[in-house]
Amino acid sequence: MMPSATPHGFELTLPEWAAAELATRAQRELSSLEDRMRLVIELARTNFQRDTGGPFAAAVFDETSARLVAIGVNRVVPMRCSSAHAEVMALSLAQQAAGTHDLGGPGQPPHQLVVNWCPCAMCCGAVIWSGVRSLVIAGSGPELEQLTGFDEGPIHPSWAAELTRRGVTVTDGVLRDETCAMFRQFAASGRAVYNARQG
Amino acid sequence: MMPSATPHGFELTLPEWAAAELATRAQRELSSLEDRMRLVIELARTNFQRDTGGPFAAAVFDETSARLVAIGVNRVVPMRCSSAHAEVMALSLAQQAAGTHDLGGPGQPPHQLVVNWCPCAMCCGAVIWSGVRSLVIAGSGPELEQLTGFDEGPIHPSWAAELTRRGVTVTDGVLRDETCAMFRQFAASGRAVYNARQG
Numbered sequence: 001m002m003p004s005a006t007p008h009g010f011e012l013t014l015p016e017w018a019a020a021e022l023a024t025r026a027q028r029e030l031s032s033l034e035d036r037m038r039l040v041i042e043l044a045r046t047n048f049q050r051d052t053g054g055p056f057a058a059a060v061f062d063e064t065s066a067r068l069v070a071i072g073v074n075r076v077v078p079m080r081c082s083s084a085h086a087e088v089m090a091l092s093l094a095q096q097a098a099g100t101h102d103l104g105g106p107g108q109p110p111h112q113l114v115v116n117w118c119p120c121a122m123c124c125g126a127v128i129w130s131g132v133r134s135l136v137i138a139g140s141g142p143e144l145e146q147l148t149g150f151d152e153g154p155i156h157p158s159w160a161a162e163l164t165r166r167g168v169t170v171t172d173g174v175l176r177d178e179t180c181a182m183f184r185q186f187a188a189s190g191r192a193v194y195n196a197r198q199g
Numbered sequence: 200m201m202p203s204a205t206p207h208g209f210e211l212t213l214p215e216w217a218a219a220e221l222a223t224r225a226q227r228e229l230s231s232l233e234d235r236m237r238l239v240i241e242l243a244r245t246n247f248q249r250d251t252g253g254p255f256a257a258a259v260f261d262e263t264s265a266r267l268v269a270i271g272v273n274r275v276v277p278m279r280c281s282s283a284h285a286e287v288m289a290l291s292l293a294q295q296a297a298g299t300h301d302l303g304g305p306g307q308p309p310h311q312l313v314v315n316w317c318p319c320a321m322c323c324g325a326v327i328w329s330g331v332r333s334l335v336i337a338g339s340g341p342e343l344e345q346l347t348g349f350d351e352g353p354i355h356p357s358w359a360a361e362l363t364r365r366g367v368t369v370t371d372g373v374l375r376d377e378t379c380a381m382f383r384q385f386a387a388s389g390r391a392v393y394n395a396r397q398g
Contacts, residue, residue: 006225006269007295009212019207026205070205081291082300082328083282092280096206101281104396122328125321125352129281131395153324154361162353167396196330197303197366 012075012084012092015052018043022071029066033136036061036114037175039068041138044086044116045182047073048191055148055186056116058090060103063110063133070094077194087115087123091130104131104167112136116179117144118172121153127168134169138179147183149193211274211283211291214251217242221270228265232335235260235313236374238267240337243285243315244381246272247390254347254385255315257289259302262309262332269293276393286314286322290329303330303366311335315378316343317371320352326367333368337378346382348392 014022021043030036036059043057054074062069072090076082094111095101103111110133118140119127127135140160145152156162160170213221220242229235235258242256253273261268271289275281293310294300302310309332317339318326326334339359344351355361359369 006221007292008218008221009210010291010295011208011210013208022205022207076300076328080294080298080300082294082330083287083291083325084300088282092209092282093206095279095281096209099279101275101279101283101393102395120324120328121355122321122324125319125324126282128352129275129319129321129395131281133396153327153365154355154358156320156353156355159353166352194300196301196328197332 010081012079012081012089014071014073014089015047015050015078017046017050017052018071018073025068027067030061030068031066033114033171033174036136037116037138038178040114040116041175041178041182043071043073045185048186048189051191052078054150054194055183056086058086058113058115060090060094060132061112061114063112065109069097069111082196083122085120085123087113087119088126091126091132095130102131104133110134116182118152118155121155124155124159124163128163128166132168134171135163136171136174138174139176140172143180144183147180147187149187151195209280211278211280211288213270213272213274213288214246214249214277216245216249216251217270217272224267226266229260229267230265232313232370232373235335236315236337237377239313239315240374240377240381242270242272244384247385247388250390251277253349253393254382255285257285257312257314259289259293259331260311260313262311264308268296268310281395282321284319284322286312286318287325290325290331294329301330303332309333315381317351317354320354323354323358323362327362327365331367333370334362335370335373337373338375339371342379343382346379346386348386350394
């Protein structure tokens with residue numbers, strides 16, 4: 001493909017169905033971690049079923065009020081952007097809503113990121129830089145890679161300890177079986193896995 | 200700060216001076232790694248001196264033609280986005296120009312990313328997902344953190360081997376002294392360092 005004129009900006013957006021979902025749910029309270037993860041799994045499933053991205057979603061909550069601040073879904077292929085993982089989408093949208101790059105900055109409530117598996121090599125770093133105070137995941141074992149074929153990349157061998165050391169608490173294993181069932185649905189659907197360097 | 204209405208998209212842009220620079224230099228050939236790094240150091244210096252972001256820049260080249268495809272500078276604070284590192288900006292803009300999330304995809308020439316230091320924990324992953332075939336850096340030691348105060352995060356202990364194993368060759372030490380001199384200029388300027396969770 002010939003390169004087009006060199007752009008000097010790019011926009012990343014949620015799919016229409018997710019923007020509508022967000023408008024409905026924004027500022028609603030979701031008190032339990034299970035309820036939060038259930039929302040995330042539902043977003044991930046809808047994302048691949050509607051062909052708007054991979055089977056990954058994330059949501060940011062205000063831990064004080066239990067309110068939903070932002071959601072994200074994987075947008076790599078439709079947005080033509082390999083960094084448009086669900087975590088980056090949700091964290092960036094939460095930062096736009098909060099008006100700052102630092103969700104742990106002055107005057108901010110503690111923020112929590114809920115994701116449907118252990119963040120990949122890139123997103124582990126993105127979580128730290130975002131300023132969130134806690135990370136909730138459905139699992140962190142090899143199941144994601146085994147069930148879906150997606151590559152998690154070279155995750156730091158002590159990633160959870162590194163997050164904890166930097167003030168981000170990690171809760172693992174929330175709705176793990178439900179998440180694996182959704183990954184199996186994705187695999188059974190025969191949809192594309194888009195790992196890098198397929199040329 | 201009160202959260203505003205929940206956004207469902209966000210835009211990341213280069214500063215005006217960098218967009219103008221890109222318009223001037225796009226598609227120009229820069230044959231040597233030193234010439235490419237010199238451009239990157241100049242962009243990083245201009246970025247902090249004009250108060251449009253931190254002292255980090257990146258550029259993507261088509262390795263076959265030696266042409267400049269995209270540039271990026273750190274935009275974290277002005278864009279209110281902790282993921283807006285120079286590497287993410289340059290890689291995302293190159294992907295927009297190429298019309299695909301995979302710079303190593305079918306029909307693409309080999310792409311090279313040139314950055315003024317070892318990518319942070321997040322950007323190591325971003326480099327892998329981008330599809331570039333090579334990474335050129337000015338250095339990878341503790342000098343960046345020591346001279347500027349910026350945190351590189353939990354970089355994988357075998358990051359260079361992990362990149363190589365995934366088909367990304369790494370060239371280290373290009374214009375290292377010139378880069379450290381620029382970091383010293385940044386430190387002497389007294390400008391802010393924006394690491395996460397400053398609240």
